Amino acid sequence: MESDQWGGYISPETFEYSKKLKNKDLGENTIVLRKSKEFIEDIDRDIVKTEYFVLMGNKFKQQNKNWIKSLMAEFAIEYIDEHKCLPPKTNIKKTYKTSVRLLYVVDKYDSFEMTIKKDMIGNKSLDDYFNGLQYVKSSSPKSVKGDGKSWEVKGSKGKVYVVKKIGDKWTCTCPSFIYRGGQCKHIIAKQAEV
Ligand SMILES: [Zn+2]
Numbered sequence: 673m674e675s676d677q678w679g680g681y682i683s684p685e686t687f688e689y690s691k692k693l694k695n696k697d698l699g700e701n702t703i704v705l706r707k708s709k710e711f712i713e714d715i716d717r718d719i720v721k722t723e724y725f726v727l728m729g730n731k732f733k734q735q736n737k738n739w740i741k742s743l744m745a746e747f748a749i750e751y752i753d754e755h756k757c758l759p760p761k762t763n764i765k766k767t768y769k770t771s772v773r774l775l776y777v778v779d780k781y782d783s784f785e786m787t788i789k790k791d792m793i794g795n796k797s798l799d800d801y802f803n804g805l806q807y808v809k810s811s812s813p814k815s816v817k818g819d820g821k822s823w824e825v826k827g828s829k830g831k832v833y834v835v836k837k838i839g840d841k842w843t844c845t846c847p848s849f850i851y852r853g854g855q856c857k858h859i860i861a862k863q864a865e866v
Contacts, residue, residue, distance in 0.1 A: 679706040684747035687759035689778050702727040745786035757805050825858045835862045
């Protein structure tokens with residue numbers, strides 16, 4: 673990449689993102705995010721442009737974001753089938769009748785929505801498929817099985833989040849918990865109460 677460009681590489685097998693390209697990461701389908709600044713006269717400032725490339729047969733081919741999203745959806749299924757959990761930094765965003773939308777958050781600048789349709793998992797029940805996954809840290813509370821306690825907690829901006837305690841595992845539906853994992857302020861506050 674040239675000096676006024678930056679970006680990183682996503683390994684579709686591990687969903688790991690690295691700013692530096694190590695040779696071992698150069699697998700087929702490695703996804704490249706290339707960022708560059710572009711001056712927009714109308715608003716009199718720079719905006720950051722992101723371009724996407726995929727390593728296909730020793731060549732980096734430019735693709736649009738939707739294409740990348742479908743590729744990642746395929747790799748998400750492979751990951752889930754192999755590891756029986758959601759890929760790192762990936763959560764269930766929304767569940768529909770015939771599809772589930774996952775969100776892979778690369779960092780605070782980039783994220784990818786991946787739609788998993790029923791026919792992509794051999795027409796199995798989406799509920800069974802996703803509910804059967806192991807609980808992974810920073811995944812959404814939907815993937816937590818079993819009974820537990822839950823509380824509605826008001827966030828600082830008035831939004832209501834649900835804090836759950838199942839066994840000794842705590843989850844919250846707030847963005848901080850979902851994207852960063854660990855314990856958010858809502859969990860910490862609840863833990864102090866109970
Ligand atoms: Zn929270």
